[in-house]
Each structure stands twice: as C-alpha cells, then as structure tokens.
Amino acid sequence: MSVARLDPMIHAPARLTLVSLLAATEWADFKFLRDSAGLSDSALSKQLTTLEQAGYVKIRKGFVGKRPRTWVQLTKLGRVAFMAHVAALQEIVEQAGASVRAG
Amino acid sequence: MTQQTGSEQAAAALEEIDQRQRQVIDQALVPRWFWWMVGVGMVAVGAVADTGQTRYIVAAAFTYALLVAAVSVWFIAGRARARVHSELLGAQAAVAILAFVYVVVGLSLAVAFRLKAGHVAHPGTFGTLVGAVLVIAGGPMLMSVLRRIMLAKRATSMR
Numbered sequence: 001m002s003v004a005r006l007d008p009m010i011h012a013p014a015r016l017t018l019v020s021l022l023a024a025t026e027w028a029d030f031k032f033l034r035d036s037a038g039l040s041d042s043a044l045s046k047q048l049t050t051l052e053q054a055g056y057v058k059i060r061k062g063f064v065g066k067r068p069r070t071w072v073q074l075t076k077l078g079r080v081a082f083m084a085h086v087a088a089l090q091e092i093v094e095q096a097g098a099s100v101r102a103g
Numbered sequence: 104m105t106q107q108t109g110s111e112q113a114a115a116a117l118e119e120i121d122q123r124q125r126q127v128i129d130q131a132l133v134p135r136w137f138w139w140m141v142g143v144g145m146v147a148v149g150a151v152a153d154t155g156q157t158r159y160i161v162a163a164a165f166t167y168a169l170l171v172a173a174v175s176v177w178f179i180a181g182r183a184r185a186r187v188h189s190e191l192l193g194a195q196a197a198v199a200i201l202a203f204v205y206v207v208v209g210l211s212l213a214v215a216f217r218l219k220a221g222h223v224a225h226p227g228t229f230g231t232l233v234g235a236v237l238v239i240a241g242g243p244m245l246m247s248v249l250r251r252i253m254l255a256k257r258a259t260s261m262r
Contacts, residue, residue, distance in 0.1 A: 016116060020123035024257060025185045028127075032184035036126055086120060089113040096110030 005088040007081050009054050014039060014047050022057065022074040023082050030070035048072060056081060124257040128250060131187040133178065138242030141171060142235030149215070149231025191253040199252070203245045207237045 010019050017037045022028055034044045051057040056078030060071045074082070144167045151163035179186075215230025223229070 011116070013119075016119060017123055020120040021127055021185070023120075024124040024127035024188055024191060024253075026188050028185035032130075036123070086117070089117050089120075092110050092113035093117065096113075 005084065005091075007085045007088075009051070009056065010082060010085045014043065015051060018044075018047055018051065019056065019074065019078065019082050022072060023079060025074075027060075027071045027073045030072065033072060051078070054078075121257075125254065127185055127187060128191070128253045128257070130185065131183065132246045132250060133242070135243055137174065137178070138239050140174065141242070142238040144170060145211070145231040145235045145238065146228060149211075149227040149229075149234075150225070152227035152231075153225045187253065191256045192249070193252070193256065196249050196252050199245060199248050203241060207234050207241070210234065210237060 010016055014037065018033060021033060021036055030041075030044065033039075033048075034041060037044065039047070048057060048059060052059055056075060058073045058075050060073070062069055062071070148160075148163045148167045151159050154160070211230045211234030213230075214233045215226045218226035218229055
C-alpha cells in the first residue's frame with residue numbers, strides 16, 4: 001500500500017508546510033518561513049531543528065549589514081524525500097479515484 | 104485508517120503543498136511600480152539623447168543603468184526573503200525574458216531610427232516612449248507568463 005511510502009518526517013502538518021515552501025526555493029530566510037507558515041519563532045526553530053537532524057535542511061546564520069539573519073535550504077536528501085512524498089500522495093489520490101470509478 | 108480518509112488526507116496535503124508553493128512564487132514576482140520606473144527612466148534617457156550632447160547622454164544612460172541595477176539587486180538580494188528555485192524557471196523563462204527585452208529594445212530603436220530618418224523632431228523621446236509603453240504594459244504580462252511557467256513546474260505538477 002502506498003501509505004507506507006509517506007515520509008513521517010514530512011507528513012507532520014507544520015513540517016509539510018515548511019518543506020513545501022523550501023522545495024520551491026533555493027533558500028528562504030527564517031522570517032519568511034515564520035510568517036508564511038504562521039508559526040512562532042520557537043515552534044519554527046523546533047521544527048527546523050528536527051528537519052536539520054534528519055538531514056533534510058541546512059541552516060546558515062549570517063548578517064545583512066548589522067542585522068542577523070538565518071537562511072534555510074532544503075538539502076538534496078530533503079528534496080528527494082519531498083518528491084517521493086508528493087508522488088506517494090498523488091498515488092493515493094489517484095488510486096482512490098480509480099476505485100471510485102471502478103465501483 | 105480507511106482508504107477514504109487516507110485519500111482525503113492525501114488530497115488535503117497536496118492542496119497544502121500547492122498553496123505554499125504558490126506563496127513562494129507570488130512573493131518573487133516583480134511589482135508593477137518596477138516597470139513604471141524602467142519605462143519612465145527610458146523616456147528620460149531618450150529625451151536626453153535628443154539633445155545630442157554626448158556628455159549628457161553618457162551621464163543619463165549611466166545613471167539609468169545604475170538605478171535599474173541597484174533596484175534590481177535590492178529587490179532580489181535585499182528585499183526578497185526567499186529565492187525561487189532555479190528549476191522552476193529554467194530555459195523557458197530565460198527565453199521569455201530575452202524575447203521581452205529583444206522586442207522592447209528592438210522596437211524602440213526601430214521607431215527612433217525611422218523617425219530620425221524622416222527628420223521628425225525628438226526621435227529618441229518617441230522611440231523610448233514606445234519602449235516605455237511596452238515595458239509598462241508588457242512587464243506585468245511577462246510576470247504572469249513567468250508565474251504560469253513556475254506553477255507548471257512546481258512539485259505537485261511533477262508526475
């Protein structure tokens with residue numbers, strides 16, 4: 001069954017949102033992710049740390065002028081996992097559609 | 104988990120992915136005021152070109168190029184809080200951008216030289232005016248073409 005191929009690291013709602021945002025970017029900054037996902041600073045940090053520990057994202061800290069900024073990037077591993085997750089979701093939807101048509 | 108619930112959850116997850124990727128794409132598009140700035144600047148340079156004063160023409164062209172470059176860099180590197188993945192743009196987008204630039208520059212120059220050959224006054228101003236109209240009207244159209252290209256290439260469309 002396709003459900004077995006869903007990635008639990010990505011399937012959690014907050015992380016699905018973050019990985020979806022990151023998959024469309026080369027990089028995104030912390031504030032963009034926080035505002036887009038509607039998460040608090042601490043909730044975002046927690047989710048990013050989890051993704052970083054899984055090797056799905058890379059976090060880089062630096063400065064723009066005197067302002068500290070944090071950039072987040074989806075790693076190759078994270079991108080591959082995301083694509084596999086999307087493919088699994090699509091398969092589930094298509095199978096359901098096929099079984100409804102067959103019925 | 105029943106298959107019905109599974110498929111509903113999967114569809115909801117795909118919808119979430121789709122919405123979030125649209126969010127990234129939309130924030131990356133150049134706003135309307137940028138095209139107005141480019142267009143109005145073009146006409147200003149064209150008007151200066153009509154004076155025939157090389158010094159002024161060089162200074163105006165240099166200032167204009169610097170202004171457009173500075174605003175572009177600010178928009179891309181400073182203001183932007185996320186950079187769209189290059190795979191979403193690809194060759195199709197590059198062709199669309201180059202075609203747009205080619206049409207704007209080509210038509211502006213063609214009109215200006217034609218007017219000059221016909222001894223019409225202010226050929227530079229009128230030539231760049233044509234270019235400015237194309238930029239102001241076509242810039243947002245180019246953005247919607249790029250948006251369509253990126254939306255077609257985003258993850259949820261990949262099979």
